[in-house]
Amino acid sequence: MAQFDNSYARLPAQMFSQTAPTPVKAPELLAFNDALAAQLGLPKDAEIWAGNQPLEGSMPIAQVYAGHQFGHWNPQLGDGRAVLLGEVLDASGARFDVQLKGSGPTPYSRRGDGRAWLGPVLREYVVSEAMHHLAIPTTRALAATATGETVIREGLFPGAVITRVASSHIRVGTFQFFASQDDLEALQALTDHVIARHAPHATGPLELLQHVVQKQADLVAAWMSVGFIHGVMNTDNCSVPGLTIDYGPCAFMDRYNPRQVFSSIDQQGRYAYQNQPQIAAWNLAQFATALLPLMADREQAIETFTAAVNAFGPAFQAAWLARFGAKIGLTDATEDDLPMIEALLVLMAKDGADFTNAFRGLSGQAPQDQFTDQAAFGAWHEAWLARLGPFEAAKPIMDSANPAIIPRNHRIEQMITAAVEGDMAPFHRLGAALRTPFVASDGDLTRPPSDAEIVPATFCGT
Ligand SMILES: Nc1ncnc2c1ncn2[C@@H]1O[C@H](COP(=O)(O)OP(=O)(O)OP(=O)(O)O)[C@@H](O)[C@H]1O
Numbered sequence: 001m002a003q004f005d006n007s008y009a010r011l012p013a014q015m016f017s018q019t020a021p022t023p024v025k026a027p028e029l030l031a032f033n034d035a036l037a038a039q040l041g042l043p044k045d046a047e048i049w050a051g052n053q054p055l056e057g058s059m060p061i062a063q064v065y066a067g068h069q070f071g072h073w074n075p076q077l078g079d080g081r082a083v084l085l086g087e088v089l090d091a092s093g094a095r096f097d098v099q100l101k102g103s104g105p106t107p108y109s110r111r112g113d114g115r116a117w118l119g120p121v122l123r124e125y126v127v128s129e130a131m132h133h134l135a136i137p138t139t140r141a142l143a144a145t146a147t148g149e150t151v152i153r154e155g156l157f158p159g160a161v162i163t164r165v166a167s168s169h170i171r172v173g174t175f176q177f178f179a180s181q182d183d184l185e186a187l188q189a190l191t192d193h194v195i196a197r198h199a200p201h202a203t204g205p206l207e208l209l210q211h212v213v214q215k216q217a218d219l220v221a222a223w224m225s226v227g228f229i230h231g232v233m234n235t236d237n238c239s240v241p242g243l244t245i246d247y248g249p250c251a252f253m254d255r256y257n258p259r260q261v262f263s264s265i266d267q268q269g270r271y272a273y274q275n276q277p278q279i280a281a282w283n284l285a286q287f288a289t290a291l292l293p294l295m296a297d298r299e300q301a302i303e304t305f306t307a308a309v310n311a312f313g314p315a316f317q318a319a320w321l322a323r324f325g326a327k328i329g330l331t332d333a334t335e336d337d338l339p340m341i342e343a344l345l346v347l348m349a350k351d352g353a354d355f356t357n358a359f360r361g362l363s364g365q366a367p368q369d370q371f372t373d374q375a376a377f378g379a380w381h382e383a384w385l386a387r388l389g390p391f392e393a394a395k396p397i398m399d400s401a402n403p404a405i406i407p408r409n410h411r412i413e414q415m416i417t418a419a420v421e422g423d424m425a426p427f428h429r430l431g432a433a434l435r436t437p438f439v440a441s442d443g444d445l446t447r448p449p450s451d452a453e454i455v456p457a458t459f460c461g462t
């Protein structure tokens, strides 16, 4: 059994509220991550993961935060439907938060019911685990537990709780909350906590900022490389340890379209695929602003912090080039290769090519099948082969940079529809294939949606 620690709960009291989960009627484990449970020494027990039974040694709290939502300042958010049970250490000494989401109201619920329904819980479970197996930093899913209760959204839906595991759940919005309250005690305590936990080399706020800038640059480049659209990159969903967090309206693109948006509430396309790097930089500027009150020489700090935020651009470019270079078989891509990568993306956009299959096809037998303008693709292909060098050496590079299987939106929707009717087979099938996303183990899951299957929007009724 895992040893719990509660280091966040030892921070100043204004940083959280002690909040127990609200028990539910009929807990039932719908999904359980045995491998993660074994890594962390956690039990397989529906009563615990529904919040009906306390986990030994835990001290449940809800964390307070604030945030910019779609650019608008919201001074008071916080875990409105989540509780942090505490932290566990794995065998290597790495520390992980264990959190229930959908476990009932907290002092930060505002008008919400503190609950989640089965659909978003299973989406978060499948997509976050897929991200993990794609080697993209993310929160993880330990359990999905049905509550036996009904949740009211745009109708009545079965309720569920997800157990989430993360190196921490600290967000840019956590810093913003204390900065906006002029609470220097909490801001300093949070900064010290985060440095100790996530950036032990950092000697102060500037180096912490630089560290987070690099983490976010790597993260967003990784998202771009698999066609992932987060959908709700508010500062309260911008993770300080650089994880993908909050899988509300996220989706992977099928056809490549740089302006693609899925979230039904993102009317302006603020969080469109191609805007993600700019938004990350904007969020990091908010992080820098929140750290400023800790600096004795404010004028000088504004200068150094601005430079640190501006470093996002080149850091992202480098990470993007490494990712997309590998996608076309290059481990040594330089700026000189940018036109070739960009030309391919332009072709893909023009042809409406499937993002995943067009890249995966490059190392296969018939790459041209993914394109309609055969003359244009042929010319690109010839130039590319000339740059590539020996194909056999490049193939494994591509095959480990271009997933064969991603959690396609229509499969997620089909999986949710089936689960609501009590059929978990599609959930398990998706989960199994997504454990090895670089192997086309389940051919049918590589297929893009038919016109009838396309899911144009993901809804925020989470
Ligand atoms: N049903 C609900 N009841 C209470 N609060 C809610 C509910 N849904 C969302 N919230 C709160 O509204 C805010 C914004 O919600 P958002 O969808 O970004 O987060 P989330 O999906 O609940 O959680 P997380 O970011 O931890 O994944 C958060 O503070 C969240 O706790």
Ligand SMILES: [Mg+2]
Pocket: 236, 237, 246
């Ligand atoms: Mg959120």
